[in-house]
Structures are given as C-alpha cells and as structure tokens.
Amino acid sequence: MTAACGFKYEPTDNVLPAATGNESETETPPDVNADSLFPATFRIDCIDILQLGDAEKGTGNFQITTLQDTWNSDIAEFRLSILLDLIEVDETAGTATTQIRSGVGFGWTDQCSEMSTDSAQVSAVYEAGVSAYAPMVDAETNSCSAPDAAAVASGTLTIDTDKSNIVYIYAEDNDGVAFNCALDGTPDAIPVKALQATVTLSEDGVTASGELLGCMTENDANQRCTCLGKCAGNDNPDCPDCPGGSIKLGALLGGINATDACTARAGETAFDVRLRFTARRLGEVPNACSG
Secondary structure, three states: OOEOOOOOOOHHHOOOOOOOOOHHHHOOOOOOOOOOOOOEEEEEEEEEEEEEOOEEOOOOOHHHHHHHHHHHHHHHOOOEEEEEEEEEEEOOOOEEEEEEEEEEOOOOOOOEEOHHHOOOOEEEEEEEOOOOEEEEEEOOOOEEEEEOOOOOEEEEEEEEOOOOOEEEEOEEOOOOOEOEEEOOOOOOOEEEEEEEEEEEEEOOOOEEEEEEEEEEEHHHHHOEEEOOOOOOOOOOOOOOOOOOOOEEHHHHOOOOEOOHHHHHHHOOOEEEEEEEEEEEEOOOOOOEOOO
C-alpha cells in the first residue's frame, strides 16, 4: 500500500459548506408514469460515505467528514447530480442495461447530461421482486440506505464492471465553473473505475437505494485539482490553468492509504470509494446538454 502526498489543504483558501440545502432540496420531484417504468433515469439525492481508501466511516476521519458534508450540500443545491439510467430491463432473462452519467441543471425538471461524463452502457443482473436495500433516513448517523432483504421491491440490480469502464463524476457551481480540473486532458471530473453496485428499486419504481464501490487510482487523484464548496481563493502553482482555490486531489487524500482490493481491480495503486445512497426517478430521461 502507498500513501498519497502529505495533507496540505488550508480551509481558508476555500469554502466548506454545512451539510444543509436550500429550497431546492425540498422541491417535489415530478410525477412519474408508473405504467412505463423503463427507460428511466434516477438522480442520487443522498450519499453516505462508508470508506475512502483505508479510512472508514465512524473513525473521525477528516476527509470523509468533509467530503460527506460537501457532496451532500452540492447534491441538495443541484451542483452535483449523479444519474443512473436503466435503459432496458428483461425480467424473464434476468438482465438489464445501465449507464451512469452526470447531470447539469438547477432542479429536478431541467437536468441535461454532461456529455463528456457518459459511461459506456453495461449489462447488469436483474432479480425481479428481490430486495437488498431500502432507504433509511438517520440524521444522527448520516445514513441514506441500509441492507433490507425483507422490504417490498420491484427488483434489484447487480452491476460489476472491470477497470476498462470509467465513470466520470462531474460537478459544477451555479455559475458553470467546474469543481474539478483535469491536468491530463481527460474530462474535468473525478474518474472512478471497476464499479460494483447493488441497487434496489421500490415497488412503484420511483425510488432506488443501494451501495456501490468504485476505485480511484492514485495517478488519477494526482492529475486532478478540485474545489470544495466553491472555487474561490488563491491560484495554486500545482494546479496551472485551474480555478482559484483548487488543490490537488492527491493532497486532499494525504494520510489515507491505497487498498489492496482496488489496487488489484484497477491494476495500479488505487483507493476504495464505497458509499450507500438513495435516488429518485426523474420525470423523463435527460438529453445531452447543448453547446
């Protein structure tokens, strides 16, 4: 195992939001036509980080707490929209076709897809009527979902991809400035490889909950500069041509070690990113953003 660069982040150079949202957080998602469940797009509305590298939830790790608060605030403010597409579902064959994208928009009804972040379409196992997870709102533990094999569900998806499948997690401020800046010419987003996920759909097909594990390589972390909460502050010589307030993602991971499991799955030094989530279905499948 190896550690990332020494931790250098200075909070005064950026803005760390509290884990609270605004009116957009309580906006009611649009009605869904339950008679036509697929294709469908679900937007993640709650993230509960369980593990980051070798650091685990509940250990008081600063990075997990910071990212937990920041990401959930960005989700509530529609600065971070992770979209899960269910393109086709064949209950008889027990299969589904899925895709993960990043959305851009100010609310539930105006989402479009940031084209550079679209993952490849991948096959998944689909078990009709089977439950693995259910929503669990617990403010004290910041939980989103929990294992629940007894819940009533329309079915559960199991996704397992290899290192060639890359999911790019894109986020931008309300003024259009991307929170992540790539130094290697790849999309301005955080790349996650070798994704594994279990997703349970509610009986009415309107909500989803589950757990996912992705791998972020040390090299990708060192090729990303990121802002937390807002891009504001001094220019960083380690982040040329990036917004003020940016800092190397590798530096933010200082003190966190890579993990054997993701290093093996990614074929290079890598960190586990494991989280639970809930998601709500959008009224329609978003198109690609114009321009």
